Amino acid sequence: MDSDVSRSGRVRPEKSFNMGDYTVRVTDDEVEVRSKKGKEWGQTTVFRRASVKASYLPASRKPLIALWAAYPFYALGFMTVFVVDGIRQSDQAAVLGIALSLLLVPLLLHLLLPTTIFIAGCAVLFLAVFSAPEVGQLGILFQAAQEAVGKGYVEAFIMGASLFPIALHAMIRQTIVRYRLVLEEGPRRFETTAYGSSKSALLRCIREGPPERQAGFSLRRLIEFRLPFFFMRLSKERMKSCQYCGEKTLLECTRCRTPICGSHYGTLHGYKVCPDCLAQRRGKTREGLRWMNR
Numbered sequence: 001m002d003s004d005v006s007r008s009g010r011v012r013p014e015k016s017f018n019m020g021d022y023t024v025r026v027t028d029d030e031v032e033v034r035s036k037k038g039k040e041w042g043q044t045t046v047f048r049r050a051s052v053k054a055s056y057l058p059a060s061r062k063p064l065i066a067l068w069a070a071y072p073f074y075a076l077g078f079m080t081v082f083v084v085d086g087i088r089q090s091d092q093a094a095v096l097g098i099a100l101s102l103l104l105v106p107l108l109l110h111l112l113l114p115t116t117i118f119i120a121g122c123a124v125l126f127l128a129v130f131s132a133p134e135v136g137q138l139g140i141l142f143q144a145a146q147e148a149v150g151k152g153y154v155e156a157f158i159m160g161a162s163l164f165p166i167a168l169h170a171m172i173r174q175t176i177v178r179y180r181l182v183l184e185e186g187p188r189r190f191e192t193t194a195y196g197s198s199k200s201a202l203l204r205c206i207r208e209g210p211p212e213r214q215a216g217f218s219l220r221r222l223i224e225f226r227l228p229f230f231f232m233r234l235s236k237e238r239m240k241s242c243q244y245c246g247e248k249t250l251l252e253c254t255r256c257r258t259p260i261c262g263s264h265y266g267t268l269h270g271y272k273v274c275p276d277c278l279a280q281r282r283g284k285t286r287e288g289l290r291w292m293n294r
Contacts, residue, residue, distance in 0.1 A: 015210040016257070017202045019181065019194045023257040026205045031183065033190055036240060036252075036259060045190055052185045054206045056199045059178040067172055071165060075103055078161050082144045094137040095144070102129065106162045110169070122163070130155050243274070253277055 014027040021037040031047040031054075058064075082099045084092065109121045132138055145154045179199050183190040240259035242249050249261040253274035266278035273281075 013210040015205050022192055024202055026210050028209055047183055047185045049206060052183055054183050054203050056179045056181045059180050059193060063172045063176045078103055081148045082141055084140060084144050091137055095141050098141055102158055103162055110166045126159055
């Protein structure tokens with residue numbers, strides 16, 4: 001009896017990733033790829049996690065190239081806000097240098113550091129700048145921004161202008177740029193295209209293994225920050241066809257990842273599941289109740 005309880009109490013760590021037309025499930029021992037499209041729905045390909053080779057490459061860099069090509073013009077427009085008449089050329093150059101630093105430093109932190117450290121670095125940077133006495137060139141910079149956007153909006157304007165290209169870069173990477181994901185093990189090969197941060201998280205999970213599930217409060221979960229790009233869910237490329245009626249939907253069964261619409265789902269312990277999983281689970285529950293009543 002004790003062995004059964006201990007065996008049922010152990011939860012096998014695993015993690016699932018939504019890769020468009022496929023769901024990839026990673027456990028300690030294997031990587032399972034399950035199809036969610038058309039006639040291939042439900043077909044699986046299993047790799048051994050210890051021996052599978054995973055990689056990804058961007059299918060097209062044109063959107064990012066266009067973004068960085070336009071960035072110098074954006075920086076030039078930002079710096080024109082801090083052009084002040086009637087001051088020495090050395091002071092004007094210093095003001096423009098500070099303005100350019102406020103624009104470039106957060107961008108460099110975003111490109112070079114992990115997300116959590118980037119957030120902490122930006123917080124320290126802006127806190128130090130806005131807490132400094134408004135004297136010298138820094139005072140001239142704040143005064144010029146105040147004349148341009150109004151009193152009380154200087155901090156919001158500077159932070160918004162500095163972080164806007166970063167947010168735009170992240171949005172383009174997650175919604176427009178497509179990545180080619182490849183899984184290889186010997187002669188077997190799986191390849192698909194995916195969006196967003198799922199591909200890098202999947203590769204990290206394959207390399208390090210799925211994390212242990214922790215209940216309750218976790219400081220690590222608190223500091224792990226991801227930009228909430230909820231609009232990604234509205235992308236037509238991410239919509240699937242309901243397995244029961246063919247209607248376009250964004251919902252998936254929590255248990256088997258089957259696409260389901262608003263008319264073909266049930267609720268199981270607060271989670272939305274497909275009718276088959278709901279009926280299967282209810283059947284097990286009834287059998288358990290009959291066995292207990294004997």
